[in-house]
Amino acid sequence: MTQMTPVRRARAHARRGTAIVEFAVCxxxxxxxxxxxxxxxxxxxxxxxxxxxxxxxxxxAIRVGSTTESSKASGDAILAARKVKGSKVTFAPTDITNASRGELIKVSVSAPTKDNSQVLGKFIADKTITATVVMVKE
Structure with missing residues (x-):
């Protein structure tokens, strides 16, 4: 068995110190x-x-005979299944029950990022993400 000389021991110790510093930086x-x-x-x-x-x-919402409540419930079901917090579903026009055939129906769904953050929500600025879909009433 070989013994480490004092010089080798000092080099090994220096390499260990270097590794600790690199780890602390990385x-x-x-x-x-x-x-x-x-x-x-x-x-x-x-x-x-x-x-x-x-x-x-x-x-x-674009189906014949649909109501605002049933359309909102359809969107809310997806949000609830994926555990989205603080969401808001809006329609334009606000009452789609009386929308005529060929009229544009606009649905916007928004939610804040802070409430739905997995890790860094407390440290990142809160923004509201919005998705919008426009379809023609049947």
Missing amino acids: LPLLALLVFGTIEAASRIFLKQTLSISAYEAARQ
Whole structure:
């Protein structure tokens, strides 16, 4: 078995110190990258959920005999299934029951990012994401 000389021991100790310093510098950057990726994916998921909800509400709204309440319930069901908090579904015109055939029905669904954030909601500025769908009444 070979013994480490004092010079080799000093080099090994210096390399260990270098590794600790590199780790201390890289760890915050790595954590920021991981949490930022999670937050970006969360916002993409929220935007996609709002788009699907607006589409489903609009699809229900353009049907013959549909009401504003049933259309809103259709959009809210998607939002509830995906646990979106603080969402708001709006229609233009506000009462689609009396909309005539060929009239444009506009559905907007919005939600705040702070309430729906997975990780960094307390540290990132709150914004409202909105998805809008326009369809023609049947």
